Amino acid sequence: MYSFDEIQRKFEDFTNLYNANSYIVNAKKDHVYNVANNSIEIAKSLNLSKEDIMIAFLIGMLHDIGRFKEVEKYNELSDKCEMDHAEYGYKLLKNGLINQFVEIRDYDHFIFIAVRMHNKLHINSSLTSREKLFCQIIRDADKLDILKRLSDKNYTYDYDFDKSQEISSDVKEIFFHNESIPHSIQRNKMDQVVTRLAFVFDINYKYTLERIKNKKYIDSYVENLNLKGNNKVIIENMRKYANDYLDLKIKEELS
Secondary structure (H helix, E strand, C coil), rough: CCCCCHHHHHHHHHHHCCCCCCCCHHHHHHHHHHHHHHHHHHHCCCCCCCCHHHHHHHHHHHHCCCCHHHHHCCCCCCCCCCHHHHHHHHHHHHHHHHCCCCCCCHHHHHHHHHHHHHHCCCCCCCCCCHHHHHHHHHHHHHHHHHHHHHHCCCCCCCCCCCCCCCCCCHHHHHCCCCCCHHHHCCCCCHHHHHHHHHHHHHHHCCHHHHHHHCCCCHHHHHHHCCCCCHHHHHHHHHHHHHHHHHHHHHHHHHH
């Protein structure tokens, strides 16, 4: 079994191949460490074995491995980019990159599938329960850190845009059906705001639900946007709706 420090050292060796002074690369590294730690905490909350906690950690460390090539090529991070970073990371790992991080081949299948599925709108319904477990852990861990970043104005650069843009009607409709919003239908940054609020509809575990609620990530994100006019009314309504949904899901988990 590997140590957490050993895997982190190997990750640092990999990222040193890229521009270590780049704000985007350093921000992405910080995100990866946070997601890996979130994965550990979620796995512990599920009373998983030490081996499964390590698998969850490995997936957290490797889930965005394809992002670094994306930054190198496009100098940006975007889920609407022509490069699907999850698919690219999956292919890199499967084609041999996994050997730089893990010598034991026992965990490869779960790492590959979870990395590939972590950014998809929905996970594949044909997955086994064990495959689904690791996919859901990384999806929760990833969204948890994204919402944390968005809740802190000093922790993100994503507030500078035209906030008078009209929210698309189909984006609003999907949100109020408690569904995740496809990137393909987002027409502007305000649609992206709604997409992030809709993260709560794809949270799987009590630990994550409670963390989002107790840390007030949704409230802080909306407050930091400092919206005006009609968009303020719409997003405030969505904020309340998202928080009510969290409350309901937490109660269901406790019952």
